[in-house]
Amino acid sequence: MTGNDDDEVDPADVADDGSGAPSRLGRVLLGIGLAAQASEDFRDMNDTVEYAESAGVPVPEVAAPLASGTMVVAGLGIAIWRLPRVATGAAVTFLVGVTATMHDFWNADADDKSGERLAFFGNLAMLGGALVFLREAYK
Numbered sequence: 028m029t030g031n032d033d034d035e036v037d038p039a040d041v042a043d044d045g046s047g048a049p050s051r052l053g054r055v056l057l058g059i060g061l062a063a064q065a066s067e068d069f070r071d072m073n074d075t076v077e078y079a080e081s082a083g084v085p086v087p088e089v090a091a092p093l094a095s096g097t098m099v100v101a102g103l104g105i106a107i108w109r110l111p112r113v114a115t116g117a118a119v120t121f122l123v124g125v126t127a128t129m130h131d132f133w134n135a136d137a138d139d140k141s142g143e144r145l146a147f148f149g150n151l152a153m154l155g156g157a158l159v160f161l162r163e164a165y166k
Contacts, residue, residue, distance in 0.1 A: 058106025065098030
């Protein structure tokens, strides 16, 4: 250093464009996880529709496949970082809407409480990751 304060770089001034390995790895893992989880719904869409219907989802025969398809596309968008604002926004919107309404373990029967609690906190973790990448998408 020359002693000139202008030569020093403040870490807060360095832009994190999300291209670093940990961020890239995190995006790929989150995106693939979201897409894979949502694609499982297609394996037995009848059960998925019945589950949505039991939770009071309107028009579940349309809403369930639409939501699952949206999450597959959003997850892949996050993983490959294409249309990141749309992809992360869709994931956040889905997870905010679904987490508390579909996995309300506090209202679940004793037999279902543990599974719903696990799904709730799993969705909460995915929501946290999606929020981090949503912020990154707007940098």
